[in-house]
Amino acid sequence: GAVVSQHPSRVICKSGTSVKIECRSLDFQATTMFWYRQFPKKSLMLMATSNEGSKATYEQGVEKDKFLINHASLTLSTLTVTSAHPEDSSFYICSASSGSSSPLHFGNGTRLTVT
């Protein structure tokens, strides 16, 4: 069964609004979670590393004020896309690992469409 749960699976929002995506690790505690974005027919691009109890680490070129990450507990990380624009429309996927050498398990992803 799934070890990482992501919600919602699909969301449509109007330009200028904010959208929150939740990522939960179900069977383990994850001090670190990762947020990826994938455009059609493109590879997964790491956006940020979410650290429990501290600030997220953003990849180069990712706006931290636009993509707010909160990792308030060992099983929950949230990504909020603020003031969404149509170019933010993408497939957002979270992932978590149960240990430093363990593989990543992915959530089912969130398809965001900004109209």
Next chain:
Amino acid sequence: QKEVEQNSGPLSVPEGAIASLNCTYSDRVSQSFFWYRQYSGKSPELIMSIYSNGDKEDGRFTAQLNKASQYVSLLIRDSQPSDSATYLCAVNRPISGGYNKLIFGAGTRLAVHP
């Protein structure tokens, strides 16, 4: 040079054949390597992980790693139409706190035709 390189394909193989997927990486400090399968519109799912040189077999899948050549491959025996998907090679990069972040290749699209 991209950190993780894969041929985008599509790689087309007949049903029952062996599909061979290749990946090269640039960072020699990487120690963990993974193959993920991604169906269209879905998130990736882990197929294989490999950490040491040589071959690792799991059912119809065999992963091969050569750290000296910075090369990792995935063989799929007796390919089935249901294997048609994009296969992503992922390589770890150590980060602070003892964790790793995964760097993905662009993926190879595999098409298995009956």
